[in-house]
Amino acid sequence: MRVYNFSAGPAVMPIEVLERAQAELTDWRGSGMSVMEVSHRGKDFVECAADAETLLRRVMGIPDDYAVLFIQGGATGQFAAVPMNLTAPGDTISLVNTGQWSSRAQKEAAALGLEVAVVADEAESGYTTTPEPGSFEAAEGSRYLHYTPNETIGGVEFGYVPDVDVPLVADASSTILSRPIDVSRFGVIYAGTQKNMGPAGMAVVIVRRDLLGHARPGTPSIFDYAKMADTDSMLNTPPTFSIYLLGLILDWVENQGGLEAMGKLNKDKADALYQYIDASPFYSNPVDVSARSWMNVPFLLARPELDKQFVSEAASAGLMNLAGHRSVGGMRASIYNAMPIEGVLALIDFMDGFAARNS
Amino acid sequence: MRVYNFSAGPAVMPIEVLERAQAELTDWRGSGMSVMEVSHRGKDFVECAADAETLLRRVMGIPDDYAVLFIQGGATGQFAAVPMNLTAPGDTISLVNTGQWSSRAQKEAAALGLEVAVVADEAESGYTTTPEPGSFEAAEGSRYLHYTPNETIGGVEFGYVPDVDVPLVADASSTILSRPIDVSRFGVIYAGTQKNMGPAGMAVVIVRRDLLGHARPGTPSIFDYAKMADTDSMLNTPPTFSIYLLGLILDWVENQGGLEAMGKLNKDKADALYQYIDASPFYSNPVDVSARSWMNVPFLLARPELDKQFVSEAASAGLMNLAGHRSVGGMRASIYNAMPIEGVLALIDFMDGFAARNS
Numbered sequence: 001m002r003v004y005n006f007s008a009g010p011a012v013m014p015i016e017v018l019e020r021a022q023a024e025l026t027d028w029r030g031s032g033m034s035v036m037e038v039s040h041r042g043k044d045f046v047e048c049a050a051d052a053e054t055l056l057r058r059v060m061g062i063p064d065d066y067a068v069l070f071i072q073g074g075a076t077g078q079f080a081a082v083p084m085n086l087t088a089p090g091d092t093i094s095l096v097n098t099g100q101w102s103s104r105a106q107k108e109a110a111a112l113g114l115e116v117a118v119v120a121d122e123a124e125s126g127y128t129t130t131p132e133p134g135s136f137e138a139a140e141g142s143r144y145l146h147y148t149p150n151e152t153i154g155g156v157e158f159g160y161v162p163d164v165d166v167p168l169v170a171d172a173s174s175t176i177l178s179r180p181i182d183v184s185r186f187g188v189i190y191a192g193t194q195k196n197m198g199p200a201g202m203a204v205v206i207v208r209r210d211l212l213g214h215a216r217p218g219t220p221s222i223f224d225y226a227k228m229a230d231t232d233s234m235l236n237t238p239p240t241f242s243i244y245l246l247g248l249i250l251d252w253v254e255n256q257g258g259l260e261a262m263g264k265l266n267k268d269k270a271d272a273l274y275q276y277i278d279a280s281p282f283y284s285n286p287v288d289v290s291a292r293s294w295m296n297v298p299f300l301l302a303r304p305e306l307d308k309q310f311v312s313e314a315a316s317a318g319l320m321n322l323a324g325h326r327s328v329g330g331m332r333a334s335i336y337n338a339m340p341i342e343g344v345l346a347l348i349d350f351m352d353g354f355a356a357r358n359s
Numbered sequence: 360m361r362v363y364n365f366s367a368g369p370a371v372m373p374i375e376v377l378e379r380a381q382a383e384l385t386d387w388r389g390s391g392m393s394v395m396e397v398s399h400r401g402k403d404f405v406e407c408a409a410d411a412e413t414l415l416r417r418v419m420g421i422p423d424d425y426a427v428l429f430i431q432g433g434a435t436g437q438f439a440a441v442p443m444n445l446t447a448p449g450d451t452i453s454l455v456n457t458g459q460w461s462s463r464a465q466k467e468a469a470a471l472g473l474e475v476a477v478v479a480d481e482a483e484s485g486y487t488t489t490p491e492p493g494s495f496e497a498a499e500g501s502r503y504l505h506y507t508p509n510e511t512i513g514g515v516e517f518g519y520v521p522d523v524d525v526p527l528v529a530d531a532s533s534t535i536l537s538r539p540i541d542v543s544r545f546g547v548i549y550a551g552t553q554k555n556m557g558p559a560g561m562a563v564v565i566v567r568r569d570l571l572g573h574a575r576p577g578t579p580s581i582f583d584y585a586k587m588a589d590t591d592s593m594l595n596t597p598p599t600f601s602i603y604l605l606g607l608i609l610d611w612v613e614n615q616g617g618l619e620a621m622g623k624l625n626k627d628k629a630d631a632l633y634q635y636i637d638a639s640p641f642y643s644n645p646v647d648v649s650a651r652s653w654m655n656v657p658f659l660l661a662r663p664e665l666d667k668q669f670v671s672e673a674a675s676a677g678l679m680n681l682a683g684h685r686s687v688g689g690m691r692a693s694i695y696n697a698m699p700i701e702g703v704l705a706l707i708d709f710m711d712g713f714a715a716r717n718s
Contacts (some may be wrong), residue, residue, distance in 0.1 A: 002392075003391035005396055009596065010399060013393065013396055026381060032360050032364075036377075036558035037364055037371055039367070042366075073436075074596055077432075077579060079579075080579035108580060111577055111580075199600045200598055201561070201597075220440070223579070239431075318391065321398055321401070
């Protein structure tokens, strides 16, 4: 029996996608082989990868002057790859710190010999806010400004795209494909695939072409954007199954009505959950209303001693993986694209019963 | 209908593994979730990853003083990761050049500021040989000696493990798990997974623990062996589906009788094919008998103008992906662990008929 899976990532995938992958797992396109078994340089797979890129460009509205790359190593790999491609040692970059993922990006950049100017820091609010629009700008001489549009752990999401005069770099791992976005505002958008784009094992990197070709000497080839762009991300054997699944998921997104429809659905789901939490004396969400994530909804119980019982009873009701991140505790419901509204309503129903039984 | 897939990688996987993955793709361990959808930090997946490591240690006989790492980026990622972990800029390493993959490892190391001493170079034979045992040693001051036990493109395989007085580093991508190996002879063994260990998207790295902890400043965290060892390869979200499949494949290898049995089967398959080729006036294999690969068998037709026809008629007979690498032409049959002897016999049968029709 399928359950409702609120995992923060790896996360729920559309059941239609899983069932299609299942149906053709031993025989893809009538080839007598699994898609995992075919050569990445064969006609069928080259077409599959090109289709995935075309679909991503269409769904996200990616302009032609951006390259789309498929790179192994997830977003954590990109924490290093972005500085390696866009800076030299001693350069300055700017960074907005809204929580743990910003902080990890910052550390990896600093380890590459960069001056990291933290131009907005939400530590004071306990990372429950995003900076006011227009309240920060890039530090002088910055090669780029990095921010995290959605902090998966804290459940904090920017409701706007920062306006800065240097290339804007975004770790969009947990927000990509969740709503429309104006790609032309960015220098680089990167995202690990394991939230809205399939299983773990790949990052999608969308990079403005004028930023290509400046990798530091000694950058690992698989992280060199220009080399990857020149080879259609097939400098080496790409993670073929991940690319195939990305294509299936993009097809699914398009069939749902694209990012406009996804955005509306995601807003509806998030609104329902936040409204219930705000109206309840038993549950609370610490995040400023203007900065609440559509994807990751942390919440606290009025009686934290019941946290384990909540998680356990929820699991018995088919509502899985609701424990908050080990670093912050409490609960967290991740409600990515593939979580249907029915899952959110079932969660609210369970929360209501739990509160009634334990208030 | 399943075909016989002679692809060099991604490559054939055991049908039993594919069918099991298929059966549980939407519901793993009765969780109501795919293994692709569960948290890598959840109890079930942590156990799954630990089991894969335990199985690999048992199947390969990996001593306790070696760490086993699962790292994204394939062997090409390791071409950079090995020097980053084992050297400083300006250091010397030694390298044995037996073909294209040796050469790519060499270029990536040189780009990291190393002096690469090529201590044996098989260019003169057109890369149809391996150096004589005992005919080379590491250059003075070398931090390690790198070699490629099996060259996937040229079909050249070492029949022995070199004896050197520096850490021995091996790109074992296309030979790992194909026969028993004495891990204690090596400093580092690394291998992309897409030949004998599953789909593309991961490298397995087996590294002697005394070599940990010396990564260069600025090494991407996901390539830092010590950081990966300290976190059981979960510094960031690992490629969970690849790890799960690796476990299934290792289970299959063990059920076949382990590496002794795999080695015997692989030798039988290779012997049958080489014997047929050598006895035929229509086919030839250019590789020195002492250096012939058990995994990748290149062969030439007496009438190269028939290459396309051969590939096409073979495909009609359910024998797929026999074209040689684009850089060398001719044919190549990759006969990894998961290729049954029946596939090799079917290939020989087809080759014989084709030769008869076209001689």
